[in-house]
Amino acid sequence: MKRPLIVQKFGGTSVGSVERIGNVAEQVIRAKQTGKQVVVVVSAMSGETNRLVDLAKQVDSVPNARELDVLLAAGEQVSMALLSMALNKLGHAAVSLTGAQAQITTNSRHNNATISHVDTSVIDQYLDQDKVVIVAGFQGVNESGDITTLGRGGSDTTAVTLAGVLNAEECQIYTDVDGVYSCDPRVVTNAVKWPEIDFPTMHEMARKGAKVLHLPCVSYAWQHQVPLRVLSSFESGQGTLVVGEQAKAQVQGVALRKQMRLLKIAKSHVDVVDKQKEMLGVDEAEWLHDEHFSQLLLKSDCSDKLKLVIENKLVAEQDVALITMIGVEAIAQASQYQQLLNHSDISVLHFCEDKHSITLVIEPEAIDKAAVVLHDNTIITSGTVVEDVKQVHLG
Amino acid sequence: MKRPLIVQKFGGTSVGSVERIGNVAEQVIRAKQTGKQVVVVVSAMSGETNRLVDLAKQVDSVPNARELDVLLAAGEQVSMALLSMALNKLGHAAVSLTGAQAQITTNSRHNNATISHVDTSVIDQYLDQDKVVIVAGFQGVNESGDITTLGRGGSDTTAVTLAGVLNAEECQIYTDVDGVYSCDPRVVTNAVKWPEIDFPTMHEMARKGAKVLHLPCVSYAWQHQVPLRVLSSFESGQGTLVVGEQAKAQVQGVALRKQMRLLKIAKSHVDVVDKQKEMLGVDEAEWLHDEHFSQLLLKSDCSDKLKLVIENKLVAEQDVALITMIGVEAIAQASQYQQLLNHSDISVLHFCEDKHSITLVIEPEAIDKAAVVLHDNTIITSGTVVEDVKQVHLG
Numbered sequence: 001m002k003r004p005l006i007v008q009k010f011g012g013t014s015v016g017s018v019e020r021i022g023n024v025a026e027q028v029i030r031a032k033q034t035g036k037q038v039v040v041v042v043s044a045m046s047g048e049t050n051r052l053v054d055l056a057k058q059v060d061s062v063p064n065a066r067e068l069d070v071l072l073a074a075g076e077q078v079s080m081a082l083l084s085m086a087l088n089k090l091g092h093a094a095v096s097l098t099g100a101q102a103q104i105t106t107n108s109r110h111n112n113a114t115i116s117h118v119d120t121s122v123i124d125q126y127l128d129q130d131k132v133v134i135v136a137g138f139q140g141v142n143e144s145g146d147i148t149t150l151g152r153g154g155s156d157t158t159a160v161t162l163a164g165v166l167n168a169e170e171c172q173i174y175t176d177v178d179g180v181y182s183c184d185p186r187v188v189t190n191a192v193k194w195p196e197i198d199f200p201t202m203h204e205m206a207r208k209g210a211k212v213l214h215l216p217c218v219s220y221a222w223q224h225q226v227p228l229r230v231l232s233s234f235e236s237g238q239g240t241l242v243v244g245e246q247a248k249a250q251v252q253g254v255a256l257r258k259q260m261r262l263l264k265i266a267k268s269h270v271d272v273v274d275k276q277k278e279m280l281g282v283d284e285a286e287w288l289h290d291e292h293f294s295q296l297l298l299k300s301d302c303s304d305k306l307k308l309v310i311e312n313k314l315v316a317e318q319d320v321a322l323i324t325m326i327g328v329e330a331i332a333q334a335s336q337y338q339q340l341l342n343h344s345d346i347s348v349l350h351f352c353e354d355k356h357s358i359t360l361v362i363e364p365e366a367i368d369k370a371a372v373v374l375h376d377n378t379i380i381t382s383g384t385v386v387e388d389v390k391q392v393h394l395g
Numbered sequence: 396m397k398r399p400l401i402v403q404k405f406g407g408t409s410v411g412s413v414e415r416i417g418n419v420a421e422q423v424i425r426a427k428q429t430g431k432q433v434v435v436v437v438s439a440m441s442g443e444t445n446r447l448v449d450l451a452k453q454v455d456s457v458p459n460a461r462e463l464d465v466l467l468a469a470g471e472q473v474s475m476a477l478l479s480m481a482l483n484k485l486g487h488a489a490v491s492l493t494g495a496q497a498q499i500t501t502n503s504r505h506n507n508a509t510i511s512h513v514d515t516s517v518i519d520q521y522l523d524q525d526k527v528v529i530v531a532g533f534q535g536v537n538e539s540g541d542i543t544t545l546g547r548g549g550s551d552t553t554a555v556t557l558a559g560v561l562n563a564e565e566c567q568i569y570t571d572v573d574g575v576y577s578c579d580p581r582v583v584t585n586a587v588k589w590p591e592i593d594f595p596t597m598h599e600m601a602r603k604g605a606k607v608l609h610l611p612c613v614s615y616a617w618q619h620q621v622p623l624r625v626l627s628s629f630e631s632g633q634g635t636l637v638v639g640e641q642a643k644a645q646v647q648g649v650a651l652r653k654q655m656r657l658l659k660i661a662k663s664h665v666d667v668v669d670k671q672k673e674m675l676g677v678d679e680a681e682w683l684h685d686e687h688f689s690q691l692l693l694k695s696d697c698s699d700k701l702k703l704v705i706e707n708k709l710v711a712e713q714d715v716a717l718i719t720m721i722g723v724e725a726i727a728q729a730s731q732y733q734q735l736l737n738h739s740d741i742s743v744l745h746f747c748e749d750k751h752s753i754t755l756v757i758e759p760e761a762i763d764k765a766a767v768v769l770h771d772n773t774i775i776t777s778g779t780v781v782e783d784v785k786q787v788h789l790g
Contacts, residue, residue, distance in 0.1 A: 018450060018453040018454055021454065022454075052473065055477060056476075056477065056480060058413040059413055059416065059417075059477050059481050059484065060480050060481070063480045064479065064483040066490070067477075067479045067491060068476070070472060070476040070479070070491050070493075071472070071473060071477065071480075073472065074469040074470075074472040074476075075469075077465060077468070077472070078447065078469050080465070081451075081462045081465040081469075082451065082454050082466065084459065084462040084465070085451060085454045085459050085466075086454050086455070088455070088462065089454065089455040089459075095461070096465050098542075100495070101540055122540070145517070147493075
């Protein structure tokens, strides 16, 4: 049984100015006026984190990790205080809490910490007083009382974790897009916004390159059964609700990944290279093996680092792009995808299968064209499909 | 027995840029290299507090007091982290602590809190590890865990309080002047810098308008026997050491107060006006009574507020300035001061005696000239006097 409580998360652009903070306050009040308790998680005002990092780099090109966290945590402290002032001014009692005050305990990995525990007693106490509780995203405190930060996507992680431990009805992620689309709408103009999408599909989309939600946020929400909603901070609308365990049969997402690279390695060196890859902390890399060679598929920037240590073991390399078709049926349709691309003079260099998806490795120049061809010919050809899907989901 | 520990306090201009923070780091290292433990208290970078207050005022002309403290406290968090980075980069282990982390407990009077207790265990733990401990000035935390700020001069208060509870040898206040002068050197060019000054004189100077040290800082240091040293952040030198219980006989300070006002009140209304003055929180106001009328002497800006509520009880008002001669002998010399001023065509409107000082109320236009006349003719006429005094103090 969920508690009548909404967690809302607003990113840096949403709180990027005093005027926008005023808009956020109005969004918060709308949620409060439905009679529910509201916990708000905020990022630093856009530009502020960069300003602070610039100051730090002026002092030291590799700033002390503990102190960088102290510095960056000041960013959310500003935005949360301003939002709380705005709410109080509008007659809605609100209180802001730093990560430490909200008792968000993390491990001690500075700049990239993981939340280990949240003691909700302080938050609960203020919620019981009918106050809106505003919590600094992205930050926590380790067992020794040092300030820590969570790394990339940290405010989303804070929001979904609070939604989990508080047993919230919904965790709303306000962002600069108005929902989850079938493909990046800047590339595929026919991309459609889903009113609802299941966790397995959303998870696979995040894992394969869709940027709308961070993977750890989706993982946590799925694991703890927290309904997630992606909404625009700037437009009204219901956004996309991420909910449900059951992956749809039909393809719902086309995820794109540009700036990838294939490194060709002699089979005898695979173990050594694999170890070096681990040591460098390169993740999201994948091996493709054939009879004679093995190829490591990874991000271009990670590849640059790895190449420095494996130089003599590298036979050849190639820039590539990835297009992933997500849905249970996708794997069975591999040959159709290949045909469609061949008709458009695009060759598929490799296929990589996953549980709910198939990834096509192609030349980087072809990615946008391939996305349009595969998207428009296989899954969605008109807006009406969205309605059909909606009926399936809600029916 | 004092502990071999120095507390150094650097104000906003001292940490006003990354370059200046580098200079501060060098000052800290020089103290550390004498073999002593060092605790550093920093203010927010100059301009930062104003920037944050401006943001708050854009949200609400009277911002929520609790949230204003959360907002302002972010200022010192930035400067302390940058200083700690600078020290760590230079090979000196340092750690920064917010008011809450340093366990500086205050009462709950937001924006103007008073320190009630400091638990030094966290600071001591880091000092035992031979680290420089950098503490955010101006801020603390109340019993409920809310962030508080100490109001004007708060970083000096933090520094002197830490020096007291840590039993430090010395509390060094780095500022934009290089010591305590016999009078404001911008007004009296012959003003001399004291190498040493006693607490009763320094206290009276701060109380009567000298701006070099805040009164609560001097009071605390005197009460807890913390030797205070005023130094320049930008020039080398020994500055002025404030130490010793015994007030000197000779006049050592001429304190000036401009922008004061005399409000003439019918005797029958004195009690009512006094009560209204209390209610408005007007402090540092003084009654002068004569046979027919009573006059209230107070700051012009306080007077403006008070006048709104006592309008019909006000008989007349006059802008004035105050010049206070500080020293045990000063009171006996009142008539000489009057003669000196009369020779320069300056009339004395009133005298107010205190334990170690006498204050002359004059017309505001005459203040600079009166300061030069009284200073140069009574206490110090040449630099050699400084040496004499030094001998007296050190002999």
